[in-house]
Amino acid sequence: MKIVVSMAILWLISSLSMMGTAAAEPQAVNTEVLFTDVNIFDGKNNRLHTGQHVLVSGNKITKISDVPVSVGEGAVVVDGSGRTLMPGLIDAHSHIAVNASPTEMESSMDLADAGIRMTLKANNYLMDGFTAIRDMGGHAAPIHRAIEAGLVPGPRVYSSEAFISQTSGHGDLRHYGDPNPTLSGVDVTNLARMGVTHVVDGRARVLAAVRQSLMQGATQIKIMAGGGGASKYDPIDTTQFTEDEIRAAVQAAEDWGTYVTAHIFTSKAIQRAVNAGVKGLEHGFFMDEETVKLVAKRGVYVMPQMWGMSPELFKNPYVTKSKHGAIREMQKNAPNFVKWLMKHKVKVVFGTDDVGDMVIGQNSRRYELFYRAEVFGNFETLKQATSVAGELLALTGLRNPYEGKQGVVEEGALADLLLVDGNPLEDISVLGAQSEWFSAPPPEPIETLRVIMKDGVVYKNTL
Numbered sequence: 001m002k003i004v005v006s007m008a009i010l011w012l013i014s015s016l017s018m019m020g021t022a023a024a025e026p027q028a029v030n031t032e033v034l035f036t037d038v039n040i041f042d043g044k045n046n047r048l049h050t051g052q053h054v055l056v057s058g059n060k061i062t063k064i065s066d067v068p069v070s071v072g073e074g075a076v077v078v079d080g081s082g083r084t085l086m087p088g089l090i091d092a093h094s095h096i097a098v099n100a101s102p103t104e105m106e107s108s109m110d111l112a113d114a115g116i117r118m119t120l121k122a123n124n125y126l127m128d129g130f131t132a133i134r135d136m137g138g139h140a141a142p143i144h145r146a147i148e149a150g151l152v153p154g155p156r157v158y159s160s161e162a163f164i165s166q167t168s169g170h171g172d173l174r175h176y177g178d179p180n181p182t183l184s185g186v187d188v189t190n191l192a193r194m195g196v197t198h199v200v201d202g203r204a205r206v207l208a209a210v211r212q213s214l215m216q217g218a219t220q221i222k223i224m225a226g227g228g229g230a231s232k233y234d235p236i237d238t239t240q241f242t243e244d245e246i247r248a249a250v251q252a253a254e255d256w257g258t259y260v261t262a263h264i265f266t267s268k269a270i271q272r273a274v275n276a277g278v279k280g281l282e283h284g285f286f287m288d289e290e291t292v293k294l295v296a297k298r299g300v301y302v303m304p305q306m307w308g309m310s311p312e313l314f315k316n317p318y319v320t321k322s323k324h325g326a327i328r329e330m331q332k333n334a335p336n337f338v339k340w341l342m343k344h345k346v347k348v349v350f351g352t353d354d355v356g357d358m359v360i361g362q363n364s365r366r367y368e369l370f371y372r373a374e375v376f377g378n379f380e381t382l383k384q385a386t387s388v389a390g391e392l393l394a395l396t397g398l399r400n401p402y403e404g405k406q407g408v409v410e411e412g413a414l415a416d417l418l419l420v421d422g423n424p425l426e427d428i429s430v431l432g433a434q435s436e437w438f439s440a441p442p443p444e445p446i447e448t449l450r451v452i453m454k455d456g457v458v459y460k461n462t463l
């Protein structure tokens, strides 16, 4: 669906500008856009294809050539002058609807508050070069619908809707005195009302929760299958949901043509989840080598937000202080974790776990890009954020809202493209990567991102 420049968008743009946020500027829809003289990072290979010409017709890349390409009347020509053309970035672990601190979300917000913030966040994702996000929990389907209807600018959104947790699990966000949803039939927390979490136990209730999320527009399902760093009742070593409960979630998702991914850390929990048919692992830092081999053999995707292995983690106000010791233990596994993922050729995707306060969240993305590149190198990080993440989005199968490949620059792929000053394979900072997180100032527009195109529509062009 094409964005039409409407009064609503113009109003939004001026409002965003007044708030000091660079606003996406959808430009008149052209049937053809030609990028001349660009060096292509294709999302897959550790080199640039130099001196190329790339034609976009409608929402697809239709021609890539090393000789000049002719275009029809009315086509827009963008002179690349040797800049890098690459796929739009993909964040495989966002929480676009969980966009304030847990205290604010719980005590002073409702769905409208979260919705207004979602529109701002969708814009800042797109303006940071992200053309797709895979949302890992929160009522994000409405922003997907608003973006697709052309009401607000933003990336492609793959929502999981509420994450699904057992009682006392990582998604149990109640206070001690609150009634238990499974036992009492009601969930009184504001976060449950806002569609952030379902707390359920037993096969029947897991099935109902999965089907509820699918009804609300989930494209994949997220479960909490192990302890966490920012939750109250579950030590990080705990294993959550029985194999039967996980199988129930997987069955309901697969009956809908899609898959389940799991928040998870330990080998024990990962082996259980993978054996029950889970196709994605969020975090996964505690894995031993045997488990890494199993994950590789089953073709399961892993999303490790590497800031979780960085010193910055201890500055994160959302990480419970009592868990710092367990996290320090976990971080000792970091060098092995990365080495084993690479050695056994696990499908690793880029993700940021951007959650909570808007400024902290946006800076966490820019820091993740920096720190991931420190650990995995620039090429591996870029591949994780483009072609591999694009494959993961396609796992949604029949529930995929979009037709066409994402995360690659090749003929026939969706035209989600960035034109960048410099070569990100050599200098990741041209994509906004920054070495600071909590000490970083509020994010400014990324000036080296010269053109941002999504679905064939140009949202930023500073050339």
Ligand SMILES: [Zn+2]
Pocket (backbone or CB within 6 Å): 093, 095, 136, 353, 355
């Ligand atoms: Zn998360």
